[in-house]
Amino acid sequence: MNEQAGLERRYRRLLAAYPAAYRRRHEEEMLTVLLAGARPGQRRPELADVADLLAGAARMRLRLIQPYPGNAGADGLALFTVLAALLLAGPAIATLALHLVRTPPSGIPASLRPGLRDLLEARWAEIDAMYRRIRQTIDLAAAGQILIAIAVVLRLKRVALTLIAGILGWWLLLGGYGLLRVPFEELFLLCYLLEAAALLTSAGPRRGRQLLTWKSVTVLAAAAAVLTISWIYWMRLWFGDLGPSHTQASDLVAATMGLVAIGAAVALASRPARYLVSLYATVFYPVGCWLLRMAENDYYSHIPSLAVQLLPPLIAGSVIVIVACRRPADNRARRPGLPHVN
C-alpha cells in the first residue's frame, strides 16, 4: 500500500536521528510498533510520535557519553568535579573578601618596576575602566564558584549544574563576549564549562569523593591553601600595597599552579589522575598565556585574541571528555541484552 510505504519512509527518517548502534538493535521492531499503532489510512506520523521519537533519540545520544564502570577517564572527570570546585573555592573567597573590604587603587601601584609602570601609565585610564567594568562579573563568578563548591561537597550534582547554567546564562546575557578580556574571567569560564561537562559525563562528585584517600586529601588541601595564598598575593597588586613586583607575583602564581598539578598527580598516582591533570592544565592554559605575556611586558599592548586563549583549551577539554567517556572495548562487548538484528 502506498500510504503505508510513505508512512514507513517518514518513520525511518525520524528513526535516523537515533545513534547507529541503537538503530541496529531496535529500528525494525520500533517500526513494527509504530506501524501497528497507526490509524487506518494514516499518511504522516502524529506530532506526539515525532516529539517522542526525537526526544528519545536525544536521550540515546546523551546516553552514549555517560560513564562506564572502570573507565579511568570517567573517574578522572569525577575527580575533576570535586577538585576544580575545591581548588578554586579558596581563590574565589579571597577575591570576594578583598573586593568587599578594599577599594581598588586610584593610580598605578608605586612598587611596580619602571618599564611596566611606564607601560601601564600610558593606558591606565583604559585599564582602570576595564577593571571596574568587569569587577561585577568577577564577583559573580567567584560567588558562583563558592556555591558550586558547596553543592559539590554536599554531592548535589543537579544543584551544581543548575548553578553553572544560571551563572553562564547571566554572563552571556549581561556580560557578553566583549567582557572576556582578563584571565580570571577566562579561568572561571573554562572552569565552569569543564565542570559542567564533567558533571554531565561522569558519575559526579559522589564518585570523585570515593576515589580520594586521606593522603590525597591532605596533599590537595595543602595545594589549595598554597594556591589561595599566592592568589591573595597576586590580588594585592590591584590595591597598591604589594611587596613583590608584577613579575614575581606572576611567577609565584605560575609556580603554584604547576605545583598543584604535580601535587594532584603524586597524591592520586593513578590513571584517572592523568586525566585530571590534563583537565587542570586545560583550565589554566589562558592564565599561563597571560602570565607569559606579562613577563614579556607586552600584555597591555597586545592583548591575546580570544581565539588563541579559548579555542585550544576548549578543543583539548572536549577531546579529553570524549576520549574519557568512550566505552571500553570489554564493556562494549558485554553490554547486556543487545542482540543484533540483520
Place this chain on the structure above:
Amino acid sequence: MTERPMQEPTFLILTALAAQPQHGYGIMTDVRTISAGRVRLRAGTLYAALDRLLADELIDVDHEEVVDGRLRRYYALSPEGRGRLITEAARLQANATAAVTRLRAAGALG
C-alpha cells in the same frame, strides 16, 4: 541497600511482562489496559525504557519472530526483574494499605 522507588512506566512495563513474554506493541497496549488508559507509552519512550531495563538486566530478550515481514521481538522478565517487581508491588501495597487504614479511621472511606 534500599532501592529507589520505581518510576510508574517502568513498573507498568514489568507488570505487563509478569504473566508472559510480550513484544513491543503488546507491551504498549497492555500498559494502557493496566493503567485504565491513563498511561500511553509511545515507541520512543517504550524502547528507551526497554533498552535501560535490558542494560539493568531486569528483562531479557525471549525470542524473535517475523510476522507479515515485520520483526517482533519478545521480552521476558528476568529473575532479577521479577524480584524487583515483587519488592515494588509490596512497597506500593503497604503504602496503599496505610493510606486506606488512615482514611477509614478518619471516616473518609466507607
